[in-house]
Amino acid sequence: MSVNWTRDAAAHLLRRAGFGGTPAEIDALFARGQEGAVSYLVDYDAIDTSSYESALAARNYNLLKTIGLQQWFMDRMAFSPRPLEEKMTYFWNLHWTSGISKVKGATLILNQNKTERTLAMGKFDDLVLAISQDPAMLVWLDNDTNKASKPNENYARELMELFTLGIGNYTQTDVTEVARALTGWTVQNYNKATNYNQATFVNNPNTHDNGSKTILGQTGNFDGTDAIGIILNHADSAGSVSGRFLGAKLWLYFAGTEAADYLVDELQGVYVSSGRMIREVVRTILLHDDFYADHTLKTWVRSPAEYAVASVRMLEADSDFSSAANSLAGMGQVLFNPSDAKGWDWGIAWMNTGALFARATLSNTLATNRGTSGTHFDTTALLAGADASTAEKVVDLLASRLNVDDVSSEVRSSWVDYMNRNDDGSLGTWTNTSANVDKKVRGLVHVMLTSPAFHLA
């Protein structure tokens, strides 16, 4: 069975492999056909980013502050011509981001993000090694103080539990033995005089444990690189453990549903046969019939950053992402500052009453900004070239633009009702005047952005 490649399928692909698309972007992606569209997104090295990088640099975000890093990253998500590069960088950010409150050095956090972007689609081994030697990670999970004779288990445990194998696929002995192998991997020049920004990785032989270790059944005088190799090569009766782990997590991230066993097997197979190339696992997911099946549509609860970015991108708004960055804490996700090594739980865990109000407040700020700074969009441009003569037509136009046109007829009716409702609560008839556009189109945007249909991608 092949996929029924429709414009809606292209919109779905752009919501999942990116952060949502404008009508023109969806049209263009649809025109490429399914394989062309997936290749365009996945093989993104072919897309020139130089003009975007120049524009981004000109925005002068303060990359020495957390908020500046957040603005910079959300700007990339919204405006980079390589949406999947940012979506994958964001995947790694969610997978193992380090927290700036402990790491302190903003430059170290920025560099970790750049490492994730550079290696996002490459060989998993290269990425795991780079992150294991990444100064922010070394500080975040304490491997910088992991020394022979009194090892610190923190990174060794999370390397296996959270980053590569998953719980149940190693023992406490493996944790202590991997910790011993990782001794000596630390940072130098990590100090207050440089605001902790100059730290670099160093392998200190004086604190490395040169004794024999037994990791996942193999024994030898292993170092950190050996340990990572053993972990990634680890296989049980069902094959590659890291292949199952990563395949299932990438499937959940893109498809918004738990991967069935046959899908995990398939992705594990691609992981192994490609030499653990992340790009090929992602390509398989985005081309898979199941990725386009009804049961995967609108099942991904947008994280706060995705929510903020999608609203800007789909409304073709301009933004410096300052209001978004300032709203992140209330929405439950301080980018670059998770509370623990696991990061944030996905899915419905994002949604609670307080987080919902924080999202609504952010979207109200966007919808009602009539100025030219901050986050703002052009209401008349949204209606340009379309028949916007009635409430119904405006509702359908905006619902299509925001990809919320899949709601029930009752919800659509409630939006039409809102457009026609007067201040005194009586029912009138919306007409297309500049005053009504300024009031009710902005109001409708706010309402739609707070609907369940927009919290889902």
Added chain:
Amino acid sequence: MPFTRRDFLIRSSGFVTVSAMVPRWAVKGATRFEESVAADYPNRTLVVLELMGGNDGLNTVVPFTDPLYGTLRSRIGIPTGSVLQLDSRQGMNPVMTGLKALWDAKRVAVVTNVGYPNSSLSHFQSRDIWHTADPTLAQRFGWLGRWADSVLAGSDNPLSCTAISQSLPKTLLAEHVRVPTFLSLASYQFQTDGSFPGDHTNQVNAFLAQNGAEYEIENTPSTLSGVGQDAISSSNILQTVGTGYVAMGAYPDNSLGAGLELIAQIINANLGARILYVTYGGFDNHAGEDVSHDPLLTDVSDSIKAFFDDLDGHGKSHDVLLMTWSEFGRRAQDNGSNGTDHGTSAPHFVVGDAVVSGVHGDPPDLAHLDSNGNLSIQNDFRSYYGTVLSDWLGADSSAILGPGWPNLGFLNKSYA
């Protein structure tokens, strides 16, 4: 977690018409469900304080007469002469003067060596186990969520269970009872266009209507639509709880102090709150614990003291019990980073006038550590929970936790 489009978008039978925009709740006392449970105490409130990251029990309640303590904690041990003595063998960390004052007033029970067997030492698995009270991880809902489902299902009070938290704690995850969740009330409302205040009600109604549709999510108890409804209904009540409130305790300037003050305001407003939940993080002290742990314990101790001072000042402490938990204790021996790795059992605190004041359990047995160098378990955490369920909430604890968890006796059964 899997959802389906069908569940999300097609089940829209619950549409709320604009004319039906009346609150679907009203504040009142015991509901018909509560009345059906004879032993329930509808006026009682349980406050749960989660110490996130795994609190180091050995430096919280110190076995100061055990010579092994100084040996195991050669880097970060608490000077044993400085502890705030609880009995002949154990003492609180010297920074915990606030909690010690409550102890001296016979309002604190210390339950020692609490945990469960065969821990994987994972934060996240252990947190799930404590949240669900199920080491097999088969339970979908939290232990207090299950209690809420048994007692509060059908209640139309949107504030029977509330979390002061960035995300909903799984302890309170329930099938039928929703839990308002927020860190502050500063922006806990649906804001609309300031240029058109006359359109506010229309927008709120549209928000409620689109959230009125049934967007059920497979395998999760909550729904996006329900969150929207509960946000509005709880917001309408909560906007006023801080009005004119004068704190009668000296809350420290940190998120726990702020959270407990908010809880005191909610209690004082008589909203029928049964479970109130607050978290405090930072306890995963793999390195530098000698610098970071005492300030955390200071915050915990001072915040709890201020909270009870505040309740006392408002005449509200009689019906309030506070309990602490953390996903695990820490390794008996400190590591080379002046910190401690993941451990097993730890002591926990129960505070309120209903406690049987004292230390319940032995000091940790430092001479008999397990093969990983961790402490043994004396009191299973389900006994810890079960004692609260039966003696404070009046519930059948075995129905929620399964049978066979002995009551630990740290609550006064005849408290009234």
